[in-house]
Structure formats: C-alpha cells, structure tokens
Amino acid sequence: MEYSQYDxxxxxxxxxxxxxxxxxxxxxxxxxxxxxxxxxSSQLDVSMPMLENAGGYNYVIDGVDTRNYxxxxxxxxxxxxxxxxxxxxxDEVIVADGSSLDLMYTVVQFAMQFGVLGSTPWNKLKKxxxxxxxxxxxxxxxxxxxxxxxxxxxxxxxxxxxxNIIESLVRDDDSVKGIWCVPKYxxxxxxxxxxxxxxxxxxxxxxxxxxRIFWDNAYVVHDLYDKGDKLKNIFDxxxxxxxxxxxxxxxxxxKITFAGSGLAVFASSVDNVNAITNELxxxxxxxxxxxxxxxxxxxxxxxxxxxxxxxxxxxxxxxFELFNEKMTAVxxxxxxxxxxxxxxxxxVSLDVKTCAKRVVELSAEAGVKFTPAGSSFPYHIDDLDExxxxxxxxxxxxxxxxxxxxxxxxxxxARMELVLRKIYHYDARA
Amino acid sequence: MEYSQYDxxxxxxxxxxxxxxxxxxxxxxxxxxxxxxxxxSSQLDVSMPMLENAGGYNYVIDGVDTRNYxxxxxxxxxxxxxxxxxxxxxDEVIVADGSSLDLMYTVVQFAMQFGVLGSTPWNKLKKxxxxxxxxxxxxxxxxxxxxxxxxxxxxxxxxxxxxNIIESLVRDDDSVKGIWCVPKYxxxxxxxxxxxxxxxxxxxxxxxxxxRIFWDNAYVVHDLYDKGDKLKNIFDxxxxxxxxxxxxxxxxxxKITFAGSGLAVFASSVDNVNAITNELxxxxxxxxxxxxxxxxxxxxxxxxxxxxxxxxxxxxxxxFELFNEKMTAVxxxxxxxxxxxxxxxxxVSLDVKTCAKRVVELSAEAGVKFTPAGSSFPYHIDDLDExxxxxxxxxxxxxxxxxxxxxxxxxxxARMELVLRKIYHYDARA
Numbered sequence: 001m002e003y004s005q006y007d008x009x010x011x012x013x014x015x016x017x018x019x020x021x022x023x024x025x026x027x028x029x030x031x032x033x034x035x036x037x038x039x040x041s042s043q044l045d046v047s048m049p050m051l052e053n054a055g056g057y058n059y060v061i062d063g064v065d066t067r068n069y070x071x072x073x074x075x076x077x078x079x080x081x082x083x084x085x086x087x088x089x090x091d092e093v094i095v096a097d098g099s100s101l102d103l104m105y106t107v108v109q110f111a112m113q114f115g116v117l118g119s120t121p122w123n124k125l126k127k128x129x130x131x132x133x134x135x136x137x138x139x140x141x142x143x144x145x146x147x148x149x150x151x152x153x154x155x156x157x158x159x160x161x162x163x164n165i166i167e168s169l170v171r172d173d174d175s176v177k178g179i180w181c182v183p184k185y186x187x188x189x190x191x192x193x194x195x196x197x198x199x200x201x202x203x204x205x206x207x208x209x210x211x212r213i214f215w216d217n218a219y220v221v222h223d224l225y226d227k228g229d230k231l232k233n234i235f236d237x238x239x240x241x242x243x244x245x246x247x248x249x250x251x252x253x254x255k256i257t258f259a260g261s262g263l264a265v266f267a268s269s270v271d272n273v274n275a276i277t278n279e280l281x282x283x284x285x286x287x288x289x290x291x292x293x294x295x296x297x298x299x300x301x302x303x304x305x306x307x308x309x310x311x312x313x314x315x316x317x318x319x320f321e322l323f324n325e326k327m328t329a330v331x332x333x334x335x336x337x338x339x340x341x342x343x344x345x346x347x348v349s350l351d352v353k354t355c356a357k358r359v360v361e362l363s364a365e366a367g368v369k370f371t372p373a374g375s376s377f378p379y380h381i382d383d384l385d386e387x388x389x390x391x392x393x394x395x396x397x398x399x400x401x402x403x404x405x406x407x408x409x410x411x412x413x414a415r416m417e418l419v420l421r422k423i424y425h426y427d428a429r430a
Numbered sequence: 431m432e433y434s435q436y437d438x439x440x441x442x443x444x445x446x447x448x449x450x451x452x453x454x455x456x457x458x459x460x461x462x463x464x465x466x467x468x469x470x471s472s473q474l475d476v477s478m479p480m481l482e483n484a485g486g487y488n489y490v491i492d493g494v495d496t497r498n499y500x501x502x503x504x505x506x507x508x509x510x511x512x513x514x515x516x517x518x519x520x521d522e523v524i525v526a527d528g529s530s531l532d533l534m535y536t537v538v539q540f541a542m543q544f545g546v547l548g549s550t551p552w553n554k555l556k557k558x559x560x561x562x563x564x565x566x567x568x569x570x571x572x573x574x575x576x577x578x579x580x581x582x583x584x585x586x587x588x589x590x591x592x593x594n595i596i597e598s599l600v601r602d603d604d605s606v607k608g609i610w611c612v613p614k615y616x617x618x619x620x621x622x623x624x625x626x627x628x629x630x631x632x633x634x635x636x637x638x639x640x641x642r643i644f645w646d647n648a649y650v651v652h653d654l655y656d657k658g659d660k661l662k663n664i665f666d667x668x669x670x671x672x673x674x675x676x677x678x679x680x681x682x683x684x685k686i687t688f689a690g691s692g693l694a695v696f697a698s699s700v701d702n703v704n705a706i707t708n709e710l711x712x713x714x715x716x717x718x719x720x721x722x723x724x725x726x727x728x729x730x731x732x733x734x735x736x737x738x739x740x741x742x743x744x745x746x747x748x749x750f751e752l753f754n755e756k757m758t759a760v761x762x763x764x765x766x767x768x769x770x771x772x773x774x775x776x777x778v779s780l781d782v783k784t785c786a787k788r789v790v791e792l793s794a795e796a797g798v799k800f801t802p803a804g805s806s807f808p809y810h811i812d813d814l815d816e817x818x819x820x821x822x823x824x825x826x827x828x829x830x831x832x833x834x835x836x837x838x839x840x841x842x843x844a845r846m847e848l849v850l851r852k853i854y855h856y857d858a859r860a
C-alpha cells in the first residue's frame with residue numbers, strides 16, 4: 001500500500017479507523033508469546049512414548065551400564081544415529097547434554113581459554129572477530145557479545161551469505177576466527193545455503209589457521225513439506241579439500257523430542273573431536289547417558305526420525321500457511337512489506353521497512369509478543385529497522401489467526417504513522 | 431610388622447614365599463577396577479522406579495510445561511528439595527544438569543573470564559591460587575591445573591584442615607581466591623569438618639573480596655550408619671556473619687540416583703545465584719527439566735531421600751566393613767599401615783608409608799586397579815608416597831574379598847622390598 005498517495009487529513013482519518021478496529025480486535029483477549037521458537041505442547045506429546053517406555057529400555061550397552069559414570073563422547077548408538085543425521089562418521093561425533101547452544105558456548109569458551117588445536121588462546125589476542133550473517137540467530141550473537149568477540153555483520157542473500165565478502169574477510173584478516181551459520185532453513189530467514197556457497201565456505205583460503213565455521217545445523221531434519229530443501233553435505237566437501245578441521249558442526253533434538261531436555265551434538269574432524277573430548281574431561285565425568293539410551297530407543301534411525309518430523313510438520317505447517325495466506329491477502333506485492341516462505345525450520349522472517357520497532361511495540365499492546373526488533377542483528381542494530389522474527393510454532397491455529405490480525409493492523413498503523421511523520425511532519429502518536 | 435627385625439636372607443625368603451602366595455591368589459582370576467567411586471549396579475537399581483514411572487509424572491508445573499524451553503534456575507520443586515537437603519533457601523539454589531563437577535568447572539571458568547560479582551576477571555591477574563586440602567579430590571585439582579590456578583597444598587587433620595594455616599594464607603595474600611572442601615566424609619579421608627572449622631572458614635578475614643569457598647557437599651546425605659556425622663550448616667554461620675557471598679556450595683544426585691545422569695546443584699547467596707544465572711543465560715536456554723520432574727517425583731522430600739540412602743548404605747556398608755575387618759586382622763597397630771574408618775561417603779583412605787606407588791603397581795598385576803598413587807594430591811605429588819584411595823562401592827562383596835587379599839599381599843611385598851633396599855641395599859626387584 002502506497003500511503004503517500006493520501007493527504008494528511010485522509011491519512012489521519014484512516015489511522016483513526018485502524019486504531020478503532022485494533023481496539024475492537026483486542027476484545028478477543030488473547031495473548032501470545034512468540035518471542036522464542038518454542039514447540040507447541042502437542043509437538044511435545046509426540047515424544048511422550050519415550051518417557052512412557054523409559055522403564056523398559058536396556059541400559060546396558062556393549063556390557064557397559066549406562067546408568068553409571070563415564071563415556072565422555074556419548075554412547076556409540078547415539079553417535080551412530082547422529083552421524084547418519086549429520087552425514088559424517090560416528091567417531092566424528094560427540095553426543096552431549098541439553099542444547100547445542102551450551103555446546104557452542106563451551107567450544108568457543110575452550111578456544112578463548114586454551115586456543116584451538118594448539119593455537120594461541122583467543123583470550124590472549126588483541127582482537128577476535130566473528131562473521132555474523134544477518135538477519136541471524138540472536139543467541140549466536142550474544143555469545144560473541146559476552147565473550148568480547150567483535151562481530152562483523154554480513155547480509156544474507158537468497159542462497160546464503162555473499163561469498164565474495166566472506167572470502168575477502170577471512171583471507172585478509174587473521175583475527176577473523178569464526179563465522180556463525182544456520183545453513184538449512186536459516187534462523188530467521190528460512191534460507192538454505194546453495195551448493196556453491198557450501199563449497200566456497202569449505203574451501204576458501206583463511207588467514208587464520210584456527211578459523212572455524214560454526215555450522216549450526218539446527219534444522220537438519222526439520223522439513224515442513226515432503227520435499228524439503230537439500231543442503232549439500234559440508235563434511236564431504238571439506239573431507240575432500242582437507243579442511244575438515246575447519247568445520248564445527250552442531251545439532252540437537254530440542255525440536256525433535258523435548259526442548260532443552262534432549263541431546264546436543266558436536267561433529268567435526270577426529271582431531272577436533274579428540275581435542276574437545278580432552279577438554280571435556282576436566283569439566284565432566286560424562287553426559288546423561290540414560291537420556292541417550294532413551295533417545296536412541298525412541299528415535300531408532302534416520303528414517304524413523306524423518307517419520308517423527310512429519311508429525312511435527314503436520315502440526316507446524318498449517319500455522320506457517322495461515323500466516324502466509326493472511327499476509328498475502330493484505331500485502332501481496334507491497335514493496336514495503338515482505339516475508340519469507342520457508343519450507344522448513346522454525347521461523348518466518350518479516351521485513352517492514354523502517355518501522356519494525358513500532359510494529360513490535362503495537363503488537364505487544366494487543367498481547368502479541370514478538371522477539372524485540374533488532375534481535376536478529378549483532379549488537380541489536382538493524383540499521384533499516386525492518387526485520388521481525390516470527391515464530392509460528394508457538395500459537396495454536398486460533399491464536400495464530402489472532403496474532404496475524406494484530407500484526408497486520410500494527411503494520412498498517414506503523415506505516416501510516418511513518419508517512420504522516422516523514423512526509424507531513426505530523427506526529428500521530430502525540 | 432617391623433620387617434627390619436629380619437636379616438637379609440630371612441627377608442628374601444619371606445618375600446619369595448609371599449610372591450608365591452600372590453601368584454596362587456591370582457588364580458582366582460578376578461579383575462576389579464576401583465579407580466573411581468562408581469556405584470555398584472544394585473545401587474543403580476534402587477532408582478529404576480524413577481524411569482519406570484516416567485510416563486506418568488505431571489510435567490506441567492505451575493502452568494508451565496517443563497518439556498519446553500526455559501527455567502534457567504531449575505524448577506521450583508527441585509530447588510525446594512535441594513534447599514532442604516543443603517540447609518538453605520530455595521532462591522539460593524540453582525538446579526542444573528549432570529554432575530557437580532560440571533557446575534564447579536563452569537563457575538570457576540566464569541570467574542576466570544568475567545570475575546566474581548564485579549571483581550577483575552581472574553584471567554587478567556598475574557597469579558590465582560587455590561588452597562587444596564590433601565589428600566583431596568583429584569578432579570578439583572585437575573580443574574586448577576587446566577585453568578592455570580596455582581595450588582597450595584594443606585594437610586587435612588582429624589577435624590578438617592589446619593585452620594591456623596588457612597587463616598594466615600587467605601589473610602595475607604589476595605591472590606588466594608579459593609579453597610576446595612569436601613566438608614562431610616571428605617574424599618578420600620572420610621573426615622567431617624568440626625563445627626569450629628566450619629565457623630572459622632565462614633568467618634575468617636580474607637585479603638581477596640572475591641575469595642570463594644568451594645563447598646563440595648558431595649556426601650551430604652551419604653551416611654553408612656543410622657547415626658551419621660553431623661556437619662554444621664555453613665549457610666547459618668555465613669548468613670549471621672554476613673559472608674554468604676563467600677560460599678559456593680555444590681551437591682548432586684550422582685550417588686543418590688544415577689551417576690552422571692542426575693541433577694547437579696549450586697547453592698549460594700541470592701546475589702551469587704543471580705550472577706551465575708545471568709551468565710548461564712549466554713550458555714543455555716535452560717536445564718533438562720524433565721529429569722528434574724522425574725527426580726522430584728521419585729525423591730519426594732528429605733525424609734524419603736534419607737530412606738533411599740539407607741538402601742544404598744545397606745549395599746555399601748558390608749563392603750566398607752569387610753575391608754576394615756580384613757585389614758585389621760593383618761595390620762592392626764602397624765605404624766606403617768593405617769586407614770580411615772569413615773561413617774559415610776565413598777572412600778577409604780589408606781596410608782602405606784613410602785610405598786604407595788609400588789602397592790598400586792603390584793595390585794594391578796593381580797587385576798585390582800586403584801586410583802594411581804599421588805592422585806589425591808595437587809600435581810599428583812604425594813611427597814611421602816603413602817596415600818591410596820580405596821573405592822569400596824565398586825566391587826561385589828566377593829570381589830572385595832579378593833581385592834583386599836591382593837592389597838594385603840601387595841603391601842607386604844612392597845614393604846619387604848623397601849626394607850631390603852633401604853637397609854640392606856638389596857634390590858629384590860632386579
């Protein structure tokens with residue numbers, strides 16, 4: 001909608017009417033917290049059989065009682081399962097507790113304190129920089145922020161990051177030590193990296209020998225449709241190129257079984273896996289292997305994991321589609337309002353030019369909470385103030401219907417306010 | 431036994447006979463790995479109902495679905511349970527995943543990287559020192575070793591550490607930032623700190639404002655007898671003295687439910703708990719709350735925990751007693767061979783003057799593995815080469831019978847070798 005075609009009086013009147021409609025809408029008295037990509041309860045129910053059968057699993061594996069101490073790298077059947085999911089070998093996998101966030105933080109902290117495969121501890125360097133693709137995952141950025149790692153923002157394109165920029169950054173500056181990637185169904189853009197991008201990342205020349213690609217494959221099996229995006233296997237490319245040490249891959253079962261109570265996975269070269277395992281020795285006697293036994297019994301194998309993910313997709317897909325349908329009905333072709341139509345993952349990325357903060361603020365007034373605008377950018381700086389991360393997993397279908405109505409009205413109001421202020425120098429919020 | 435009363439020929443003959451008996455003994459062909467304080471399988475069976483009932487627990491607590499993300503500090507019922515076990519308030523408790531070792535490492539690493547309640551990060555100081563009581567827990571010492579923290583060894587006495595030494599160390603040197611304590615049934619000595627020691631620790635003057643007592647209350651409910659040792663509540667003393675910030679207390683369910691698959695607990699002042707929770711935010715979305723629900727449903731309350739610990743004691747006590755009976759029958763009154771008679775915990779501490787390494791080596795030849803001699807000392811240096819940590823939990827009663835026979839023979843051989851070498855300059859091992 002080109003609101004600038006209206007004069008000030010017309011716009012003030014339209015805004016007034018929109019506000020009345022918004023008030024009316026709020027009478028439905030629904031509140032939805034879409035700040036995080038939380039699974040819905042019915043998704044969690046999918047994995048209840050894992051708990052129901054917990055008493056009957058065999059906790060002795062290869063003669064070792066998993067109910068007891070030990071096994072730093074995780075139990076072999078779990079490593080085998082995740083090797084098949086990640087597309088690597090089982091001795092290239094560590095299966096640990098909880099979330100991949102914990103593993104990512106821990107691995108970066110190890111590098112800060114001890115270096116990487118014998119390199120200088122990053123704490124002792126004047127400067128350490130990470131490349132952060134934008135929009136991206138806020139929790140990646142907050143690790144950098146807390147550990148004093150400088151973030152270089154690089155925009156995402158339709159097929160992944162702009163590789164010309166990335167290649168030049170890592171080739172010329174040995175203080176660039178890492179890049180955060182969510183290569184499949186990126187958080188929040190939903191983009192899957194093209195084969196070419198994966199190849200260039202795995203083979204590019206880096207000034208720093210301890211440069212690492214933090215390959216957060218969070219949505220590795222998280223397709224919304226039978227035909228999901230295909231991500232090229234970076235292990236294959238890196239193995240061939242002799243750059244396997246560069247790959248720090250992660251995933252977890254947070255959105256397969258239980259969020260926060262699942263398994264987290266690290267996958268890399270055997271040298272890296274051994275080095276990280278050696279560091280883990282100082283930190284723990286071993287992971288929660290009972291949870292690992294429960295998971296391998298419930299998840300079984302890759303094809304069964306895919307069957308489980310289909311059940312998640314059946315719950316998630318209608319909500320993604322409802323969002324898209326309602327937004328299309330109002331904003332199709334609008335150059336100021338665009339959004340992603342991902343085929344998997346957990347987020348829709350919405351761009352509303354220069355009024356994201358206001359849209360989030362207005363929505364909150366109607367009980368619909370989105371992640372604060374700017375969260376998907378390093379230092380929370382979205383210089384275009386445009387991006388809002390939408391998490392369709394959280395609401396029920398009915399709540400989603402309400403949330404999108406609220407969002408649509410909030411966008412309309414914010415844009416009218418903006419045009420009034422920018423063109424007519426009239427502050428409609430006063 | 432005073433072997434020096436025999437002449438060289440007599441001793442050589444006696445040693446020869448002992449060696450023959452040792453060979454004979456080995457025909458029983460038993461191997462026992464007592465290197466770590468692992469619970470026995472029958473102890474792990476005690477907690478199987480927790481898994482058997484896992485499908486039926488209510489995972490929604492105060493309206494929050496614990497199967498989903500969140501809850502950095504742990505679920506309230508778990509914090510309440512551990513507050514009652516630790517003797518503090520529930521807002522002074524964080525319940526986390528896995529082992530207390532992991533929590534201890536994490537908290538020390540936080541201090542290294544970020545400091546403590548606003549103090550200079552320990553990484554930025556020229557020197558950081560910890561007081562290490564000896565003999566002590568090897569995993570405490572390896573955290574220090576790996577993080578470059580200098581260890582000051584202070585001998586344990588019958589009622590805890592020598593407080594005159596401790597007080598003078600912390601009063602005069604602001605680089606002394608911590609002390610590791612296992613205050614009840616110390617690992618490995620079995621000693622419980624006296625009231626006076628607890629009081630002096632909590633109230634002593636410290637040069638460093640960021641000095642912390644790492645109060646690893648690993649055996650808080652781990653009595654072998656109905657009448658266990660009583661440890662004075664350090665929270666009460668510190669609260670009164672205004673030094674609660676100094677207390678970093680830890681425990682876990684590793685030896686209550688499942689080793690490594692249980693819950694870990696941090697307890698301290700509310701300020702410390704908040705500061706650590708704020709750091710945990712960067713590291714994780716939340717702990718495994720499903721495991722917490724399972725634990726609170728199974729453990730219920732302090733009195734039920736004590737009932738569960740009685741069942742463990744029934745399995746453990748006969749093995750501790752068999753060890754003591756067999757050793758008493760041979761070495762009672764021997765000034766060269768002494769051992770602890772703990773009323774709880776997981777270890778017996780054995781002292782065999784200047785031949786611990788050889789005893790461990792000989793025992794291993796007969797398939798009985800003990801923790802390497804010296805492990806209970808910083809930098810693995812036991813200057814008297816006397817201490818061996820015995821873990822009676824591991825073997826069955828039959829295996830324990832064998833292990834002590836092996837140990838007794840190993841001690842005899844080692845001592846005869848020693849006397850031959852020291853007095854007669856005769857190397858019986860050539």
